[in-house]
Amino acid sequence: MKTAVITVLIVWILLSGVAWMLQPKPDDLSKTNLTWLSDDNPTRREQLGLFNRLNPQYNVRLDPVDTNTGGGMEKVIVQSIAGVGPDLFDSYGSYKLATYVKAGIAWDVTDELKNAGIDVKKDAWKLALSSVVYKGRVYGVPSNVGTPAIWFNKDLFDKYKVPYPKNVRTWKEFLPILQRLTIRDEHGRVKQYGFLCDSWMVTQFIWQWGGRTYTPDGTKCVIDSPEAIAGVQFFHDLMYKYHVMPTPNDEAAMATQGGWGSGTMTLFMGGKGAMALGGRYWLCSLRDIKELKLGAIECPYGPHKIYWGSSRVTIINKNSPRRKAALAFLKYLASHDYNELVNHQADCVSPMKAYCYTDKYMHDPDYPNEDFNAVWRDTNDYAMTEEVSPFINAQTAGRIVEKQLDLVRNNQKPATQAMKAAAREVNAEIQKNLDRDPNLRAEYDRLMGTKAK
Amino acid sequence: MKTTRRQRNVVIAAGFLLPNLLGFLVFTAGPVAFSLVMSLSNWNIQHTVPFQWTFLRNFVDLWHDQSFWLYFVNTIYLMLGLPLAIAGSLVLALLLSQNLRGITIYRTLFYLPSITSGIALMILWKALYNPDFGPINAVINWTLQTFHINGILHALFGTSVTPPQWLLATRNLLGLDVEKVGFLPAQWGLGARDAIIIMGIWIAVGGNNMLLYLAALTNLPQELVEAAQLDGAGKWAVFKNVTWPYLAPTTFFIVVMSFIGGLQGGFEQARVMTGGGPAGTTMTMSYYIYTKAFEEFQVGYASAVSWVLFIIIFIVTLINWRLSNKEVNY
Structure with missing residues (x-):
């Protein structure tokens, strides 16, 4: 017994020593340490690194959160109520912004940005404004902007001798191409789909067919309008009538793994689909597959040319004791350095519109094959953002x-x-x-x- | 004033108990009382509505909340696996109580799922349930083809069967409707809820219940067994008349704890494997509480759901206690 106790004690002391050696280094107290709650995707650390290099008096650290599960809002609100909220946090869409404002967490930076010479309403993409402006006041700076378009795998088009899509405007024109690229094996089982699309993109179909979730004033849900139903029906038909898009069951069968990005992107990367509806940010992962030859076109539409647009905006926590210091980070998000970096990384497109109209954006010398950047820029002009009603959570x-x-x-x-x-x-x-x-x-x-x- | 030895002992004992008691008051009793108070309010941590004392309004709303009842039914449905899990634990404990060579290795192997990360197990089962490429459906397909089951079914009844879609299907063995509390014949089959039950049984059979049974069996007085054997009792008679009654207190404890765990359970599985879907069929009451409190931020309402859950657990435990006590003779 005595031996056992001594052994446990020695092991305990040794493990404590290991833990002591592995503990993170204390913060550099000569710098102002700030925490940024954002998704831990491959581009984020580089964006942080650049800020920290340009502003040596600050040290911004990432507090990672899985934005795919909507965990960000839960974390920000609960942490802030407990008094340990992040200094900066990302927000998506008008509903979340309104929530943060009402919860007393988002800091109104209208005057601070004005004093710094930043005019978000004028310089940022229009589609980003609903995510950052609430009742005329500005609560942050957009950190990227994105609208999905169609990615296509050139190799699969070449393999099945289908010309690359060009000037395809409507879904009606697009369907024959999707059907030609849906390939079955000898048992009749689909081995390659013509089209891949995230299930939540059904909203885009509702809008394209003229439907809406709410009336413009938000007093009534009208997702049962004939137009909205027609949009949902077409989405359903792509799976069950035309068989050009995998059903949820087919997707599971193709073993999507999710993770950063989406299951749809994983399937596209694996050659399970000739085309996919996705954002420019897919490039962050697609670039890793050197042999993948990519093309991109604008997404087809129904009776109305509307796309689902979204923007990630960064907000300062109103209750942060370092909120003045955090302003430096918002200025960075509006800067030349940050916007060019975002375009180069392909973390969607730069939040400030002007940086998408440069030769550098169109022809990044590091990626000479990427001749499709205009697509991601131009679709933003037809983007609509999420609909919300003030009368329902x-x-x-x-x-x-x-x-x-x-x-x-x-x-x-x-x-x-x-x-x-x-x-x-x-x-x-x-x-x-x-x-x-x-x-x-x-x-x-x-x-x-x-x-x- | 002179203190007695007894008084001194009480002070010392209280001193030792104080840290624990304080922790209990601050981190358990306090939040519990707070949630009871909050259940009488419309507290919304988004501040979208002004704070108001609504008293019993949340409970009245809850009574009319169809989602709550659907998720309550889901929770009860997921508990259908409890009897099988308990019986499985008992059978396994009986097997592992045998005096065999290498029995410790067997015991460790069977207990392994309990000490493995639950998330890892759930991800593993998610892969096993893959409708087209998962090994479970591969075995079902092989069986159907090898024994020409569909051909036979077609000839006899003009029908055929296909392997279940498991985590993607809303079907269930009782034919429960997806949208309202009731039955719908079209929903009959195997689906996500059954998949979770099967996985739960697999994890529970070799788990803590098995250990409890094993510990109880280790203490089973051998003289009782030998006396029964001398009286000519066979293995089944010994089990029925000696072992089973002796295990009654353990079974009682396991049943009570399993019911409590079952009513509180289902959160991790739903969060990791299905996200509460398809169509809300794997949402349980605990997941609903989480959704209401931390996704929809209606903390007052979520507190009310928590208290209703507590009352249900309390009543079920009381019934269990009353009914089971009659059967516990040891």
Whole structure:
């Protein structure tokens, strides 16, 4: 027994010694240390590194968060309530911005940016503004902007002797190409799909067919309109009628692994699809596959030319004791150095529009084969950002709509029934919220009254 | 005033207990009481609605919340695997209590899933459940083809079977509807919920329940077994009349703990394997609490759900206690 106790004690002391040696170095107290909560993708550290080199008085560290699962907002709010929030954090879309503002976490930097000579409203992409401007006030600086387009694998086009797509405008024109590139094996099982697309992109189809989630004032969910249903139906048809896109079941069978990027990108990289709807940021991973010959074109559209656009914006935590210092980072996001770096890295496109209209953007000498950069820039002009209603929590609405879309995607419910159920449930939730909150009710009545006039 | 030895002992004991007690008060009792108070409010940490005391409003809303009832049913459904898991643990413990060479290795091997990272196991099972390339469906396909099962079924009933889609399917063995509490014949089959149950049984069979049974079996008085054998009892009779009654307190403990664990469970599996889908079929009450509190930020409502869950667990445990106590003779 005595031997055992002594052995455990020695091992414990040794392990403590190892832990002591492995502990992170203390912060350099001669610098101002800042924390940036963002996704830990391959480009982020380089962006941080450049800032730290250009601003030796600061040391910005990454606090990684998985933005794919929506974990960012949860982490920022919970940490900030506990008094240990990050100094800077990323936000996506108008709903999250509104939430951060109402929660007292986002710092209004309108005046600070103005004093620094930064005019986000004028210089940034229009599609980024809803993510950074709330009730006329500016709460941060966009850190990138993106709208998806069609990637195509030139080798697969060559292999099946299909000319590269050019001047393809509508889905109707696009379908025959997708069908030619959907290849089956001797058992009739699809071994290569013509088209790959993330399931959440169904919203883009709803918009392209003229549908919307809410009325413009957000008082009612109208995702059951004939136009919205037609968009969902077309998305469904790509899987179950035309068989040019994998069903959720097919995707699982093709063993997508997710991780940074998306399952769709992994499938495209693995040659499981000739074309895929994806962002410019895919290049961060696609560039690693040297033998992949890529092309890109604008995404086809339905009756309306609209694309799903989004922007990542960086916001300063209002409660941070280092918020003044954090301003330096926002200035960096609007700078020449940062914007050129983002374009070079292909972390979507630069948040400041002007940097996408340079020769360097169009022809990056390090990537001479990338002759498609104009596509990612030009699609931004047709981008629409997420729709939100002030009368319902976007996450709640998302959960309700997603459940119905899940049933459509799994071919368990017709699009019409599913969208009617989604609209019914969302509208019921809106009414429930109005009953709970007199202020919300007053705003709703005001809008409805306005509408009646 | 002179203190007695007893009083001194009480002070010393209290001194030793104090750190633990403080920790309990600050980190357990405090938050529990806080959540009870918050369940009577509309507290939303997004501050999208002004804070108000709503008293029983959350509980009334919850009663009419269809999602809550659907996820409650999901939770109960996932608990259907408990009897099998407990029986499996018992059988395994009986096997591992034999005096065999290398029995320690067997015991370690069977206990391995319990000390392996749960996330790693779930990712492994996710791959096993792959509908087209997973080994489970490969075996099912092989069986169907080798024994011409579909041909026979077609000839006899004009139907055929296909391997389940596992984590992608909303089907289930009871034919539970996806959108409302009730049954729908079209939903009959095997789906995500069943996949999680099967995985749960696999993990639980060699887990702590097996260890508890094994410990109880180790203490089984051999004189009782020998006496029964002398009276001519066979293996089954010995198990039925000696072993099983002797294990009753252990079984009682396991049943109670399993029910509590079952009602609280399902979060990790849903988070890692299905994200609560497809169509919310693997959302359990604990996952719903998480979603409401940390994704939709309705902390008041989430607290109300937590308290309803607590009340359900309390009632179920009480019933278990009353019913099982009658059977526990040792």
